[in-house]
Amino acid sequence: MHSLFASRPGFIGALTCVLLTGCVAPSGAPEPTEAPTAITTVRQALACSGGGSIDQHAAQCDGTGKLLSWAPPTNPGSSAAYDYVLDLNQNYLLALPNLSNLTNPSVAKPAYYAHSYLCSGTAPGCSPAGQPVGWPHNPAGLNAMLIESGLAYSPYKDDPRLRNAALALLDWHLAHGMTAVGDHWSQVPYASGASGTLTYAGAQAGGSVGVGDGVGYLQPEKVGALAWAAVQAFKFNGNTAYRDMAINAANQLTSHLRTPTATVSPWPYRVRASDNAVRTGANIVDNYASNVVEPLKLFQELIKLGQAGTLNGAPGYSSTQLAQWQSTQATVLAWLLGSNGPIATQNWTQYFEDVGSDATNNLNQLVPGETAKFLMDNPGLDPSWQAHVQNIIAFIETNFGDTLEFGARPIKEQYAFHYKMGSHTSRYAAVNARYAELTGDAAAKDKAFRAFNWATYMVRNSGLTIDGPYPNNVWFTDGWGDFIRHFVIGMGAQPDWAPAGQNHLLRSTSVVKSVTYGPGNEVRYTTYDASATEVLRLAFVPSTVTAGGTALSQRTDLAADGWTFDTGNNALRIRHSTSGVIVITGAPPT
CATH class of the missing domain: 2.60.40 (Immunoglobulin-like)
Incomplete structure (x- = not known):
């Protein structure tokens, strides 16, 4: 789900252009989406007009010429499509072998413990398929996503394997990826790690342009993300280590809260764990980050648990801490929804660990998309949630919507990496599916359906899941953590997209x-x-x-x-x- 510059021709030139000179990303709004059709009555699969394929699958369309999923092969586009694709997808991830060449410590683990992505075998200059690539690892974001996906998909499928794998990653992160006791940010998770290492403590790649968080630096937003996931894990199995980690993370976020403005976010993008110094440099702008929904989700969960008395007696928790969490939540929410926040300013910047920081120019769609999901899940927090979600959808379509493919709108990642990708298209689909569920908007449902269908083409027959048609690599975030969860959200919002005749x-x-x-x-x-x-x-x-x-x-x-x-x-x-x-x-x- 990240920048994916490594092992591609022209890496240095592209990096210099995007990160040093502030190249202008492609502009212009995408062509309008066609009017919706009755998608439940035209699913007979046909070869799309003009033929062609999307990655390695022949494009399948319905009677109106709009895109269906390629799956399952015996009945493309049927209600079993997403279930079939997710089954292939999960099985590939869980079958990955242990690697024997990982370091610090030297323990055999699957590649997703120490690498951000693999070669697909079909990307230029990257082979063979399944070969790990030497690029900064993104464990906090990845592990949080996999926990969310596992806790949603495993009960859907009555298959505990993905959930178990995700919880094992959380256990590893708590043992091998936390800041030191006594650090200014004490005992919270690092967001990144060096490629091939099993201890996470920040990563360095690109030096002066800020690619990689930097050794010893963390991202407060990812502290919130993994801590929120830890709360969900605690609810699942009662492991108090997860609860205690989340409480400490909330306390650390509260004690480091700043007074936000239009250019100063509640927390910086990257800070040094030892002394709370914001990362600086000639081409580094790390004082601002638009992603506050991950900490907000954490505070939302812990406040509920505190009010229910569940946290009584837990280390780091008291009624005073509960009041401080409530105050922090109110401050951050007011900024997000107010005139200085990104909903109003549309300054949706900073998220990806492996790109140079740019607080004004490198817009992305991930943060506004996640914000829209949060607002729809918590409409009581925002009386204007519907207008805000409409504006976010329009922002994503205008800035990241690619050319329609048989009625489907693929979504690009960020200005610094303006390529259409499956995970981001599935997030856009999930947002539209939920919006359609809540409002009855038929056009939003059709946009969601077509976007989900396009995203299924990133899953090959083996289950190997590429990030997008180009650069065609296999990211663990894009292919699994940030992919599975959105299909489950979509089926929950629109049950007719789940398999008929099954429970x-x-x-x-x-x-x-x-x-x-x-x-x-x-x-x-x-x-x-x-x-x-x-x-x-x-x-x-x-x-x-x-x-x-x-x-x-x-x-x-x-x-x-x-x-x-x-x-x-x-x-x-x-x-x-x-x-x-x-x-x-x-x-x-x-």
Whole structure:
């Protein structure tokens, strides 16, 4: 998901152009998206007009000439498409062998412990397929994404493997990737690490232009990201080491909060762990970062746990800390939504660990896209969430939307790397899918559907997942961490995109601790929170839904506890507030 300059022809020239002279990125708004069509009635797959392929798959279109997924090969574009692609994708990652040449310590681990990406075997100058590339590693961002993906996908599939792999990465990071006790930023995660090393302490690549965080430097936003993921992991298995790490991260973020302005963000982009010095240099501008939703997500979760009494007695926690977290959350949220914040200024800069810093020119789509997701998940925090999300979608389309491909809009990464990519296209799709769910916007649903379909073409038959048609490399963020989670969000928002005739838990507002599909027409699951809502697609018609053994009533909405069922797509939606132990029983559909 990052700059991907390494092992490509013209690397030095491109780096110099983008990072030193501030080259102007391609400009101009993309062509308008065509009017939406009834996508549920035109899925018969045909070769797209004019033929052609996207990466290694022949392009498949529906009867209106708009893009469908290539998957599954026996029925392209069917409701099984995303499930099929994600299964290939997960299996490839989990089958990667241990590497014996990793250092510090010398322990055999899969490549994603110490490398950011692999060769695809088809990218210029990068082979063979599966060969790790010597480029700064991005463990905090990657591990946070993989934890989110694992905790969402594993219950969807009733397959614990991705979740287990992600939690093992979190354990490793806590043991081998934290700042020192006594540092100004004490015992928080580093965002990057040197290629091939299993101890993370910042990375250096490019020196004066700021590529790589710098040895001994961290990113406060990634502190928030991994700590938020640790809270979710704590909810899943109760490991108090995850809870304690998150509490300390929140305390560190609170103690380092600044008074934000239009040019000074609540936290800098990169700071030295030992003394809190903002990274500086002739071509380095690290005092500003637009990504505050990761810390906001962390504070949101910890405040809820604190108010529930769950954190009582935990190291670093007190009622005073709770009040400070609430104050920090209010300050940061006010900046994000106010006239000095990036929603108003559109100064959506700084995120990627491996590019030179540029607080004014190197716009990206990741941060506004993640911000839009956060606002839709927490509409009570922003009375103007709908207008803000509309503006963010327009910003992404104008600045990062590529030429339409059979009605699908691929999305580019950042100005410093203006190439269309699968993960970013899937984020754009997820944002539009959620927006369509909340507003009924048919055009947004069609944009989401076509964008998800385009992103599936980045997954090859082997499960190897490229970042994009060019540069055609295999990033662990773009191919897995930042890819899987968005497809699960999309299916949760639009259940007809999940496989028909199967049982799947698509979404919960809580962490799902366990799920069992069957025997027969039955689904059982348990959520961490007693109060939550879920979305499922079922292979049967539910007759009874219980929470903690008490029957919930079928309703026409979820204004109160109960459940609704859409006979058109077998989507079951449940709201419960007294117990997270849910049992669904029923009969086959007629």
